[in-house]
Amino acid sequence: MALAAKISGNKYRSFVLMSDGECNEGTVWEAVLLAPVQKLGNLIFIVDNNGWQATGRCDDIMHLNPLADKFKTFGWNSFEVDGHNFEELLNIFHSIPVDSEKPTAIIAHTVKGKGVSFMEGDNNWHYRIPTADDVTRAKAELGLE
Numbered sequence: 001m002a003l004a005a006k007i008s009g010n011k012y013r014s015f016v017l018m019s020d021g022e023c024n025e026g027t028v029w030e031a032v033l034l035a036p037v038q039k040l041g042n043l044i045f046i047v048d049n050n051g052w053q054a055t056g057r058c059d060d061i062m063h064l065n066p067l068a069d070k071f072k073t074f075g076w077n078s079f080e081v082d083g084h085n086f087e088e089l090l091n092i093f094h095s096i097p098v099d100s101e102k103p104t105a106i107i108a109h110t111v112k113g114k115g116v117s118f119m120e121g122d123n124n125w126h127y128r129i130p131t132a133d134d135v136t137r138a139k140a141e142l143g144l145e
Contacts, residue, residue: 002035002043002103013042021053024062036075039101045071048083050110052123071105083108116141 002014022028035043049067051057059065071078077100081088089108096104112126113119116138130138139145 002040003038005042006038006040011042013044016043016045018045018047019053020047020049020051020064020067021061023047023064023067024053032071032074032076035103040103041097041100043103044096045076045103045105047105047107048110049107050083050112052112052126054126056123068105068107071107075102077102077104078107079104080107080109083110084114 004010005012005014018028032045034040047067051059053061055061064070068078068080077096079092081092083089089106092106112121112123118134119125119138136145
């Protein structure tokens with residue numbers, strides 16, 4: 001989409017929201033290598049960097065850290081933020097130059113299940129469906145009751 005916008009002269013940006021676990025995929029790195037060559041400054045990757053993927057901890061499956069440095073090495077603007085801090089995220093979005101020819105990667109450090117004691121840091125919630133009681137308990141812990 002970012003390349004199509006550039007070719008057609010459109011001024012929109014393309015945002016990609018992905019997980020750190022997805023960064024194991026070869027197609028991700030093909031795009032990461034292609035974007036700077038094509039000067040796709042309109043491309044923004046946001047990586048939910050919670051350290052987990054489907055079958056376990058990311059670093060136990062395929063070592064990719066430091067992820068931000070990899071993007072920089074491949075010619076990207078690269079930022080690391082607290083992915084739970086909306087103000088910090090907005091500040092990064094506003095700081096990305098509109099006329100940049102470099103794509104941008106935002107590594108958003110997060111905690112899986114943050115704020116819910118029985119979900120926080122527990123990869124079982126990657127697949128598990130919360131029961132009605134789980135939802136009630138989670139809402140109470142998040143102050144939504």
